Each structure stands twice: as structure tokens, then as C-alpha cells.
Amino acid sequence: MAMFSTGGFAQHGKSKKVKNAPVFSQVVYQGDDKVYNEHPLKAGEFYNPILQGxxxxxxxxxxxxxxxxxxxxxxxxxxxxxxxxxxxxxxxxxxxxxxxxxxxxxxxxxxxxxxxxxxxxxxxxxxxxxxxxxxxxxxxxxxxxxxxxxxxxxxxxxxxxxxxxxxxxxxxxxxxxxxxxxxxxxxxxxxxxxxxxxxxxxxxxxxxxxxxxxxxxxxxxxxxxxxxxxxxxxxxxxxxxxxxxxxxxxxxxxxxxxxxxxxxxxxxxxxxxxxxxxxxxxxxxxxxxxxxxxxxxxxxxxxxxxxxxxxxxxxxxxxxxxxxxxxxxxxxxxxxxxxxxxxxxxxxxxxxxxxxMPEGVENKTGKEGYFPNGNFTFTENFTSPQLDYRWIGLRGPREEFASVLKEGGLQITPFPVTIKEVKPTSTLFHRQQHNNFSFTTTLKYVPKSEKDLAGITCAQSERFNYVFGVTKKDKDFYLVLERTERGTSRVLASTKVELKEPIRLQVKGIGDDYEFSYSTGGDRFVRLGGIVSGDILSTNVAGGFTGCLLGLYATSANDILVE
Structure with missing residues (x-):
């Protein structure tokens, strides 16, 4: 589905590669809620809500x-x-x-x-x-x-x-x-x-x-x-x-x-x-x-x-x-x-x-450029210079940190800012639109120091979030999972990884249970940190007025210490 921008990326076109910036080559968001499986649409019907997330x-x-x-x-x-x-x-x-x-x-x-x-x-x-x-x-x-x-x-x-x-x-x-x-x-x-x-x-x-x-x-x-x-x-x-x-x-x-x-x-x-x-x-x-x-x-x-x-x-x-x-x-x-x-x-x-349906209307949701609802899969390959409008930044323009490369893929030039700061972040977000979902991306990145990190974030706010990303300690590379609650952060898990090939990262939510997994080859994903609670990604715990945002995230001011 394509709802293309007339500004931002469209103005800049495809961009030159920045040395050592992380490149995300694909994102697949998939929703699979029970309510839609149990209530398939019949002729003359459409789903409510009309805008999920x-x-x-x-x-x-x-x-x-x-x-x-x-x-x-x-x-x-x-x-x-x-x-x-x-x-x-x-x-x-x-x-x-x-x-x-x-x-x-x-x-x-x-x-x-x-x-x-x-x-x-x-x-x-x-x-x-x-x-x-x-x-x-x-x-x-x-x-x-x-x-x-x-x-x-x-x-x-x-x-x-x-x-x-x-x-x-x-x-x-x-x-x-x-x-x-x-x-x-x-x-x-x-x-x-x-x-x-x-x-x-x-x-x-x-x-x-x-x-x-x-x-x-x-x-x-x-x-x-x-x-x-x-x-x-x-x-x-x-x-x-x-x-x-x-x-x-x-x-x-x-x-x-x-x-x-x-x-x-x-x-x-x-x-x-x-x-x-x-x-x-x-x-x-x-x-x-x-x-x-x-x-x-x-x-x-x-x-x-x-x-x-x-x-x-x-x-x-x-x-x-x-x-x-x-x-x-x-x-x-x-x-x-x-x-x-x-x-x-x-x-x-x-x-x-x-x-x-209103009389005489045909349901085209999810087709011909119309916004989808129900259970759907959204695949973004980052081959067009014009990003779908569903991709948003936080506190600042997307084009200040993100660009589509000539050879394909989304490059994020990291800001010296973490997701926990009240500043523009170098993060491209997609809303969580289902209670049961998966969000998967392929990342090509070799961090140069412990200050470098790129991966996925699930954010309800600057004080309530998860970070799942690749960083460096000494001469080795690590994948880390950090939970931040009320502004206090702790590392839940970390593992040493090889980065000779792109790494695939995934977050999956099944109701309140969230899982963070990775793959360094093939379709086999390995879970890191077990099943974690989505409580901090809820309005009930985090307060505020937003929903959970799923982000492609990079920073040059990483403060997560590998244990």
C-alpha cells in the first residue's frame, strides 16, 4: 500500500551513504487479533475502528x-x-x-x-x-x-x-x-x-x-x-x-x-x-x-x-x-x-x-492505497524515496536523520540522543495497531564503540520503553535488551553476536506478553530475555495519551552497559 509524502523524503530523493550509519533494509509489521479471525467480514460490512492504533x-x-x-x-x-x-x-x-x-x-x-x-x-x-x-x-x-x-x-x-x-x-x-x-x-x-x-x-x-x-x-x-x-x-x-x-x-x-x-x-x-x-x-x-x-x-x-x-x-x-x-x-x-x-x-x-456499509459503498480498505484495518501485514522495503505517512519521527523531522539509499534500504544517521531524553530522537516509528502483532526488521550495522547502538525500541514515552539493539564492548559486539520504567533503566539480557552479515530483529506481542528475538541467518529466531511484560507500554502504567510506538532506533550516545 502506498500513501506517499509530498514533502520530507520526496524533497530530498535518494541519499548518499553515510559511513558507519545503520541501514534497515526491510520492515514487516503483522497483526493477528483474535477478534478479526472470529469475525470475518461478510459482503456489505466493514471493521470498526476505522483507524487502529x-x-x-x-x-x-x-x-x-x-x-x-x-x-x-x-x-x-x-x-x-x-x-x-x-x-x-x-x-x-x-x-x-x-x-x-x-x-x-x-x-x-x-x-x-x-x-x-x-x-x-x-x-x-x-x-x-x-x-x-x-x-x-x-x-x-x-x-x-x-x-x-x-x-x-x-x-x-x-x-x-x-x-x-x-x-x-x-x-x-x-x-x-x-x-x-x-x-x-x-x-x-x-x-x-x-x-x-x-x-x-x-x-x-x-x-x-x-x-x-x-x-x-x-x-x-x-x-x-x-x-x-x-x-x-x-x-x-x-x-x-x-x-x-x-x-x-x-x-x-x-x-x-x-x-x-x-x-x-x-x-x-x-x-x-x-x-x-x-x-x-x-x-x-x-x-x-x-x-x-x-x-x-x-x-x-x-x-x-x-x-x-x-x-x-x-x-x-x-x-x-x-x-x-x-x-x-x-x-x-x-x-x-x-x-x-x-x-x-x-x-x-x-x-x-x-x-x-453505507448504501452503495464497496469496502476497499487495505487495497488501492486505502488504509487497512482488521488483520493485515504492512511490508516496507525502503526502495522508494517517498516514505509512507505512517512512519513518523518524535519531536523533529524525519528527514533530519533518515534517508533512503540509492541501492535501497533506510539509513538512520544517529543523533547523540537516547530514547530516554526529551529531545528529537533518531527514531522512525510505526504505531502498534493490534494486541497481537510482530514487528521485524533487517539491520546492517557494525558499531564502532560502546556509544553506538542501533535496533528496535518499543516506546510508550521517554520514561517507559524497551530498547533492543546492537552495540559494542571492547572488541566484541552484543545484542542488549533494556527495560526503562519510570525513568529507571535495567538490562534484562545480553548476548554476544556476529555482525558479518545483517541481523534480523523482532518484537512480538501477544496481549501483555512481549518477546524480543533475533536471527543471524535463515528464519530461525532466538529469543533474548524470555517473555517480558508489556505493562510499561500501556497507558495504565505509563500514563499519558499515546499508544505504543514501534521504532527503528539509532543513537551515538548509548548509555546501556553490557553486563
Missing amino acids: CYPDPAITRKGDDYFLVCSSFAMFPGVPIFHSKDLVNWTQIGHVLDRTSQLKVHDTGISAGVYAPAIKYNPNNDTFYMITTQFAGDFGNIIVKTKDPFKGWSDPVKLNFEGIDPSIFFDDDGKAYVVHNDAPNRGEALYEGHRVIKIWEYDVENDQVIAGTDRIIVNGGVDLAKKPIWIEAPHLYKKDGRYYLMCAEGGTGGWHSEVIFVSDTPKGPYKPAPSNPILSQRYLNPDRANKVDWAGHADLVETPDGKYYGVFLAIRPNEKGRVNMGRETFILPVDWSGEFPVFENGLIPMEPKLN
């Missing part, structure tokens, strides 16, 4: 029959992946909204800071797309970028003059515009931990700025302040039949997550909550249910050309120990808006792994 906080918009969807990216670089579809089932990634250092300044921030909760909206009044988000880095705060054509890149950011998080923009049919966002209550008015408010501002489209003095609190606390609701956030405004609807997440991004809705006769309120709230949640269900989907919320709605509605939202699929290693994923459900308020169809009962 760490693609959280989805937002969606439409122009004509073109749908565009964006997700949070935190300190990943480039930022804000953007997807395109004609039918809400078959998606291609067309790039990233924030793909330049002038737009994305996350070089010195933790992995779960950076870019949160982007919203994307098309303004028919001026035929322009807008992406508005919070960037917790680079002295940005809340920012907005825009474009006439999402396929051709986005403007540099405009810093917006308000505090808070999770902004979303709304364009009314009279030409006026508004921004809604989460904020703290007025000074001295916070009633409890997690008490937040939703604010609205009038927005000056000509000057791309909120209008000073127009802000107003339109939701205080949530649906029912007497019940002390927490974390009212991720607001979106919609207009239907002359009335204004405000949809928000409530309950925090965890087990109490939900989606709620309010209505008003004017954009600036007052807003009345729907009597049927929440309109989406998995929080009331049997915790031992099969094929568990949980934490559903943080949603956005889109109307199809024929007047139907769909909602995208985040949810998680924990492993057998209840741990969240894949992160928060993007799901979709049809929405029934035949009554006064929208309701996610089957959004309050246990979610199924499959949905019925």
Missing part, C-alpha cells in the same frame, strides 16, 4: 463528497495526521497538517504534550478549510491554520488570544464565526477537582482572531452541575433546522468518558442539555464483556450529502489484562438525528467489531 481525538468535516479527518499527535513529528475519504469507509492518509518546524515546535517537550484535540472545519462562506488546536509547546497555546486545498499543505499558525484547550471553530450561514473551547471556571469559582467550563468567542474571519471581550461561559461544569461532572471538553457546534447544538465530551478520557449534547436558539446560548444524555458511552456496561471497547467519547459529527449523519469518536480496546497498549483509536457510528437531538446508533450498548 494511536489515532485519538478525531474530528471530521466535508466539502461536497470529500471528507477530511484529523487526529491528535502530541509530540510526534509531523503532526496532526489528515485522512481523506469519499464514503466514510475507505480512507487514505494524504499527509499531516503540521509538517514544518515553523508550524510544530515540540522539540523540547514530553511525548504526551504537544498537539491536542485538533478540530477541522470547512467554511463554505470563503471556500477555506481551518484546523484549530492546542499546541502545548513552542510558546504556541491555541493556534489556527488554514488552506484552500488540504492536499496541498497548510499555512503557518496564527496564535489565538485565549487560554484553555480543545478549541473548535463554527461558521454560521450568515458569515459569522465562533470559537468554542474548554477552560477553567472564573477565578475563585472552581467547585471541585475536574470542574471545567465551555466558553464561546466571536471570531473575526478577516483577521483570524477571536474578538476581544466577546467571550461567554455557555456550559458550567457539564450537564448537571449538582452531580459534579468532570472534564467537560472537546466542544463542537452544529446548526440544524435553525437551532444550535453544542456537543461535548464529559467524564474524562477514561472509564467514565461519554458524549453529551446541548441546544440553544442562538450561538451564544443559553444552552439546555438534552434529557437523554449521554448520547454515547460504554461506561455502564459489563466490564467482562467480549471484544471490549471502552472509554468512548470525544466525538464529532458530519452530515452526508444525502442528509444522513455519522459520528467519529475515540475509544480503546484493552488487552486481556485490561491494559491499553494500542492507545485511543478512531471509531465511527451512524447517528440518528430524526428527533430533536442526535443519538449514536448502538452507542450505549457493547460495540460490535463490524458495521454495515
